[in-house]
Amino acid sequence: VINDIPITQVNIDKGGQEHVGRKENYPFSELIHIARRIDWRFLLPNPALGKVACLGVKDRSHLEALQLFSQSLSILSEVDLDRGDEFGYDIVVISGSDIKGIQKATDMVKPGGCLYMESFGYFNQLLRNLKNDGGRINGLHLYGLRDYSRLLGEQGFTDIQFHWHWPNFRECTKIIPLEDKTVQYAFLYARRSIKARLRSLIGRLLLRLGLLESLVPHFSMIAKREGE
Amino acid sequence: MNAALKFVNENWVRLGLERFGDPQKLTSVLLTPRFQASSRVILLVFSDSKSVPVLAIKVPRLEGSDPSIESEVSVLQNIQSKRPGGFSSVPK
Numbered sequence: 001v002i003n004d005i006p007i008t009q010v011n012i013d014k015g016g017q018e019h020v021g022r023k024e025n026y027p028f029s030e031l032i033h034i035a036r037r038i039d040w041r042f043l044l045p046n047p048a049l050g051k052v053a054c055l056g057v058k059d060r061s062h063l064e065a066l067q068l069f070s071q072s073l074s075i076l077s078e079v080d081l082d083r084g085d086e087f088g089y090d091i092v093v094i095s096g097s098d099i100k101g102i103q104k105a106t107d108m109v110k111p112g113g114c115l116y117m118e119s120f121g122y123f124n125q126l127l128r129n130l131k132n133d134g135g136r137i138n139g140l141h142l143y144g145l146r147d148y149s150r151l152l153g154e155q156g157f158t159d160i161q162f163h164w165h166w167p168n169f170r171e172c173t174k175i176i177p178l179e180d181k182t183v184q185y186a187f188l189y190a191r192r193s194i195k196a197r198l199r200s201l202i203g204r205l206l207l208r209l210g211l212l213e214s215l216v217p218h219f220s221m222i223a224k225r226e227g228e
Numbered sequence: 229m230n231a232a233l234k235f236v237n238e239n240w241v242r243l244g245l246e247r248f249g250d251p252q253k254l255t256s257v258l259l260t261p262r263f264q265a266s267s268r269v270i271l272l273v274f275s276d277s278k279s280v281p282v283l284a285i286k287v288p289r290l291e292g293s294d295p296s297i298e299s300e301v302s303v304l305q306n307i308q309s310k311r312p313g314g315f316s317s318v319p320k
Binding site for chain 2: 028029031032033035036039042043044045046047159163171172173174175176177179182185186
């Protein structure tokens with residue numbers, strides 16, 4: 001099922017017949033390894049994933065982890081969203097930075113639930129498009145963190161946070177809030193050399209100018225829907 | 229606010245953390261080690277008054293008891309008890 005993306009709504013229930021959806025079938029070490037892909041859940045108000053929906057998520061390891069550690073996982077396509085159904089998911093996971101996709105995904109989050117988005121900084125997106133689409137830059141979005149915050153605020157979301165995933169989503173070892181203090185620490189990170197201090201200074205300056213998100217290759221956004 | 233920060237926030241006084249400032253202004257960097265035996269994530273917690281982390285919170289990736297972390301707590305408490313006032317270089 002997971003390999004056949006994109007697909008119209010598929011619901012993988014842990015209680016169903018899917019062999020791969022049962023944690024007891026995995027040795028502890030493998031379970032830990034799979035769980036690493038969703039370490040971002042510790043950024044949520046509740047790391048226990050309930051009813052989860054995915055939109056545009058193509059990373060197989062991400063889907064596998066979500067399937068294993070959520071109460072249920074639905075993989076949705078934009079067709080499902082266009083139907084305008086009420087969904088009511090605890091967590092909606094989206095990949096990409098398309099504003100229209102985010103607007104649609106917000107309707108799927110239940111009050112008190114969270115939206116989690118993984119996206120790429122502008123320059124990373126540009127490189128990816130050049131590499132994957134033969135030089136075309138169609139679909140390239142230039143949205144800043146303020147744009148996302150404003151959009152989600154208008155949709156009734158609060159506690160909006162942005163994090164830099166270093167070095168990338170799949171091999172992540174640090175998830176750093178895009179805030180002055182944590183960016184400063186991340187650049188220094190136990191080093192006090194002149195080079196590290198200079199890097200830290202530049203990083204904080206870029207953050208204040210609203211440019212850091214363009215340079216950060218991999219970032220995520222978490223927002224909570226009001227109402228609970 | 230994530231679950232770990234929420235816990236710290238709600239237990240700020242009970243845990244004797246008032247010296248670190250306002251619990252409403254906590255933020256954290258999440259370390260997600262990838263070495264094979266790593267079964268936990270670590271949150272480095274920053275308060276509004278310090279530019280270095282004031283707390284480290286270890287959270288098991290999987291539900292259930294974590295004997296190794298209980299053992300670590302026991303060792304740290306044992307070391308701190310060796311001298312009145314404990315050791316500033318050892319986590320409390």
